[in-house]
Each structure stands twice: as C-alpha cells, then as structure tokens.
Amino acid sequence: MIWAATELPAIAGGNPIRESMLPYGRHSLDDRDIDAVVRTLNSGTLTGGDAVAAFEAALATEYGVRHAVACSSGTAALQMALRAVGVGLRTSVVVPPLSFVATANAALLVGATPRFADIGGDRCLDPEAAARVVEPSTAAVITVDYSGLPSDVSALRACLPQGLPIIVDAAHSLGAHTTGRPPVVHGDITILSFHPVKHITTGEGGATLTDDDDLAHRLRRLRNHGMTSEAGERAGLTWRYDVLELGENHRLSDMQAALGTAQLTRLQAWVARRRELASRYDELLETVPGIVPPPRAPGRESAWHLYAIEVTEDFGMARDPVIDGLRAENIAATLHYPAIHLLSMYRRLGHQVGEAPVAEATCSRLVTLPLFPAMTDADQDGVVEAITRLRRWGGG
Ligand SMILES: Cc1ncc(COP(=O)(O)O)c(C=O)c1O
Known part of the structure; x- marks a missing residue:
C-alpha cells in the first residue's frame, strides 16, 4: 500500500498530528490560587497556622469525615497511616502490584514487608486474592483506587479477618465521591495526594482522612516528630512538650494549604x-x-x-x-x-x-x-x- 504523508504515522516518517506535546495530565491554576498563596505569605504564619487548619476542615467537609490531617505528600500520608494502625517491624502489609511504587515502598519505609495480592477486573485489589496472602503478621491491607475508580471496600472487608485495618490509597480518586459519600464503606484511613497531576494540587502534599478520633490524634503526632503538641499550640500557654514515639517532619506549609483550599472549590x-x-x-x-x-x-x-x-x-x-x-x-x-x-x-x-x-x-x-x-x-x-x-x- 502507498501511504500519503498525511496518513503515515510520525513514527514512520509522517508529520506529527500536533505541534506541541500534549501532556497526559496537567494542573489548572488561576488568579484565585495565586491570591490565596500571596495572602498567606503576607499573613505572618508560614507553617502550622490557620491555613492548614482551614484546608483540613475543607477536606473533612468534602469527604464527610470527622478528621483530615494534611501532610507533605501522599507517600508521607501512607507511612503515617501505616504507623497509626500499628504497622512496623516484623509485620506485613497486603498491597496490589498495580499502583505507583510509593504504595508498596511505604510498607518497607516503616519497616514492614509488602505482600502482593492480585487485582480484580476493576483493576483494584481483588478481595479474595488479598485474603489469601493474609498471614498472622499482617497488620494492614492497602487497596488502591486505581485510575480514580473507588475500591469496593465493603467487599474487601467481608473477605478479611475482622478488625484487620484497611487503608484506602485514594491518591487517584479525590472527587469520586462528589455525588455524595461513595457507596462503599471507607477504610480505617484514606490517603490523598496533591501532586500536580492529581485532581487538586498543593505543589507537593497529601492528607489522611479518618472518622476515628484516636487514629486522628496519632496521625497528627506522627506528622510532627511524635511530639505531644504542635508549634502553634506552644506559641500560646503550652510551652512544654514530650515525645511519645518516633515521628518525622511530614508537615504541609500554610502556602501549600492555602493553594489546596482554593483548588478544592473547583x-x-x-x-x-x-x-x-x-x-x-x-x-x-x-x-x-x-x-x-x-x-x-x-x-x-x-x-x-x-x-x-x-x-x-x-x-x-x-x-x-x-x-x-x-x-x-x-x-x-x-x-x-x-x-x-x-x-x-x-x-x-x-x-x-x-x-x-x-x-x-x-x-x-x-x-x-x-x-x-x-x-x-x-x-x-x-x-x-x-x-x-x-x-x-x-x-x-
Ligand atoms: C496511587 C498512588 N499512591 C501514592 C502516591 C504518592 O503520592 P505523592 O507523590 O504525593 O507522594 C501516588 C503518587 O503518584 C499514587 O499515584
């Protein structure tokens, strides 16, 4: 067959269909985002301030959950979530192989062993495959809402031993709930990412969501070196603090949080x-x-x-x-x-x-x-x- 140059694919010597590269994903920003960040820069507080609390409140409202704890990335959120439910040395975590590597890395980073279980036809963790790799040392299961489709958490829960914590890696699925709370039961902790290719961005950033007061308390502590109080609290009367466990600096700055709140409105x-x-x-x-x-x-x-x-x-x-x-x-x-x-x-x-x-x-x-x-x-x-x-x- 003889091909016209206009029909031949560029890889075979034809002219490319586009002049400039179309990315697979791109963030959207406008003056509302820029104004929000500039206002925060002028507010006198750059981290641990009101902008972080406002972003957390907006996320909790968006999801209809009691607590949102913002943090520095989705990867940090996964580590905090795993630690909060008791994952650590000599434990294992069930994860699907179809995800960004951060999902499995998070288990290794908190000292645990990832155990891979296959996916189902929805490309999320297959509940029965997950149940098959659970072992006595398994301390949590992570399901990933691959590409944005919410995992069927109730089906997963029904297949797993009672009480085994489920973490939903919802880095892809923010907004899947916009027609109301998703028709699936949430896991114990849901994690989000605000990397620029995601639905909303804070540059880098993440969050953990939970309805459990104790888990929320522990997530806040793990975000901040395991300390009993945050810097904002110690600016008031509470200057004393203790450290109860090993934690990290996983905090989100106020500028990032202000950007996140502005983005969430769209x-x-x-x-x-x-x-x-x-x-x-x-x-x-x-x-x-x-x-x-x-x-x-x-x-x-x-x-x-x-x-x-x-x-x-x-x-x-x-x-x-x-x-x-x-x-x-x-x-x-x-x-x-x-x-x-x-x-x-x-x-x-x-x-x-x-x-x-x-x-x-x-x-x-x-x-x-x-x-x-x-x-x-x-x-x-x-x-x-x-x-x-x-x-x-x-x-x-
Ligand atoms: C499914 C999934 N989980 C976790 C992460 C990690 O998020 P972050 O890049 O914010 O650390 C990503 C990021 O791409 C992701 O796609």
Missing part, C-alpha cells in the same frame, strides 16, 4: 469535565479494534484521574510501540504502571513473574491517554486520530 467542576472526556473517549474509541476501554463498576463512579486503555493483539501493534508512536505524534501517552513486584528492587527482594498474573497481564497492555480538565475536545480528537492512524498502519 474540584467538582474539574471532575465533571474529566467524566465528560472519559465518556467521549469511550465513544470515539469504541470502533477501534484492539482497544479495551477502562472498566466501569456499577454503583462506583470514577473520578477519572487516568484514562488507561488496554491494547490487545487485535490492534496489530504491541503496547510499547503504541506508546512510542503516540509520543512521536506529540501526545505524551504513558504507562501507569509497571507492576511493582517486577521492578528491580522488588525482584532483588525475591519477587518474580507469576505472583500476580492478572496484574502482570494488565500492566503489559496498559496505555494512559491524556486527560485533564483543561484539555479541549480538539486535543482529544487529535489523540483519537493518532490512535486510528497507528491502527491503520500497524493493523491494516
């Missing part, structure tokens, strides 16, 4: 746009052979942090060249994620192929397409056109 609008784009991708890609859309789950609506398709044999090209091909078109498609247990560090710890067959097969097919609130329909049409062009070229 969360629902942003998630609505993400949902719109996700449905549009579903429709536009429906007729392309070899493209499997992300799973949907009855009663659980995704917040669409990621739109991750699976590329199957029918596409006519393997997954890696598809990502390379889209990048050649100036579309920053990517992979979320390589299976954690097969990363070199985890292989050195003894993990191997075959431990989590569903996750391994899924990870070999995943491609994340661009999705963020400011993305236009025309941007999205370009992505679909690029995929179609690759399919025509590769799959005939």
Whole structure:
C-alpha cells in the first residue's frame, strides 16, 4: 500500500498530528490560587497556622469525615497511616502490584514487608486474592483506587479477618465521591495526594482522612516528630512538650494549604469535565479494534484521574510501540504502571513473574491517554486520530 504523508504515522516518517506535546495530565491554576498563596505569605504564619487548619476542615467537609490531617505528600500520608494502625517491624502489609511504587515502598519505609495480592477486573485489589496472602503478621491491607475508580471496600472487608485495618490509597480518586459519600464503606484511613497531576494540587502534599478520633490524634503526632503538641499550640500557654514515639517532619506549609483550599472549590467542576472526556473517549474509541476501554463498576463512579486503555493483539501493534508512536505524534501517552513486584528492587527482594498474573497481564497492555480538565475536545480528537492512524498502519 502507498501511504500519503498525511496518513503515515510520525513514527514512520509522517508529520506529527500536533505541534506541541500534549501532556497526559496537567494542573489548572488561576488568579484565585495565586491570591490565596500571596495572602498567606503576607499573613505572618508560614507553617502550622490557620491555613492548614482551614484546608483540613475543607477536606473533612468534602469527604464527610470527622478528621483530615494534611501532610507533605501522599507517600508521607501512607507511612503515617501505616504507623497509626500499628504497622512496623516484623509485620506485613497486603498491597496490589498495580499502583505507583510509593504504595508498596511505604510498607518497607516503616519497616514492614509488602505482600502482593492480585487485582480484580476493576483493576483494584481483588478481595479474595488479598485474603489469601493474609498471614498472622499482617497488620494492614492497602487497596488502591486505581485510575480514580473507588475500591469496593465493603467487599474487601467481608473477605478479611475482622478488625484487620484497611487503608484506602485514594491518591487517584479525590472527587469520586462528589455525588455524595461513595457507596462503599471507607477504610480505617484514606490517603490523598496533591501532586500536580492529581485532581487538586498543593505543589507537593497529601492528607489522611479518618472518622476515628484516636487514629486522628496519632496521625497528627506522627506528622510532627511524635511530639505531644504542635508549634502553634506552644506559641500560646503550652510551652512544654514530650515525645511519645518516633515521628518525622511530614508537615504541609500554610502556602501549600492555602493553594489546596482554593483548588478544592473547583474540584467538582474539574471532575465533571474529566467524566465528560472519559465518556467521549469511550465513544470515539469504541470502533477501534484492539482497544479495551477502562472498566466501569456499577454503583462506583470514577473520578477519572487516568484514562488507561488496554491494547490487545487485535490492534496489530504491541503496547510499547503504541506508546512510542503516540509520543512521536506529540501526545505524551504513558504507562501507569509497571507492576511493582517486577521492578528491580522488588525482584532483588525475591519477587518474580507469576505472583500476580492478572496484574502482570494488565500492566503489559496498559496505555494512559491524556486527560485533564483543561484539555479541549480538539486535543482529544487529535489523540483519537493518532490512535486510528497507528491502527491503520500497524493493523491494516
Ligand atoms: C496511587 C498512588 N499512591 C501514592 C502516591 C504518592 O503520592 P505523592 O507523590 O504525593 O507522594 C501516588 C503518587 O503518584 C499514587 O499515584
């Protein structure tokens, strides 16, 4: 077949569909965010002040939970959550292999051993697989709301020994609850991340959410070196403090918190746009052979942090060249994620192929397409056109 230059994919020498790179995710900022940060800079308090308390109150209201404890990153939130529920040396933590490496690293960082359990068809931790790897030393289970789809925590709870703490890694799913509290029971602690590709950003930042007063108290202490009081409290009459346990500096600054509060006011609008784009991708890609859309789950609506398709044999090209091909078109498609247990560090710890067959097969097919609130329909049409062009070229 003779190809016109306009039809040939850029990877085969054609002209790229876009002139500039379309990222897979991008934060949105406007003057409201800048004003909020500048006001805080002028407030006289840069950390541990009212802006942090206001952000925590706004997050707790958003989620309908009693306590939000803001911290310096999602990774810090995971470590604080694990410590707060009693994870430490000589314990193990059940984690899914399909997540950002921080989920499993957090277990290692608090001295515990991660135990990988496979994912289900919703790409979240499979409750039965999780129950199979629970051992006497298991002190917590982390489920990940992969790509924004809330995990079915009630199904997970039903499969696990009674009382085993569940931590929900909701780094992808902030806003999944916007039609009301999610129709799943929350875990003991939910963690969030405010990295710029997430739904709202504080630059770097995270939070832990819980309804349990004692856990909230311990989370605050672990955020602040294990101390019995925070600096703001000691500025008043309470100058004495004690240290009850080993903690870290996991605090969020007031400037970051002010940015987070300003961002949170637009969360629902942003998630609505993400949902719109996700449905549009579903429709536009429906007729392309070899493209499997992300799973949907009855009663659980995704917040669409990621739109991750699976590329199957029918596409006519393997997954890696598809990502390379889209990048050649100036579309920053990517992979979320390589299976954690097969990363070199985890292989050195003894993990191997075959431990989590569903996750391994899924990870070999995943491609994340661009999705963020400011993305236009025309941007999205370009992505679909690029995929179609690759399919025509590769799959005939
Ligand atoms: C599922 C998941 N958990 C945890 C984290 C860690 O969050 P942070 O980057 O804020 O430390 C991320 C960040 O990308 C994530 O995607």
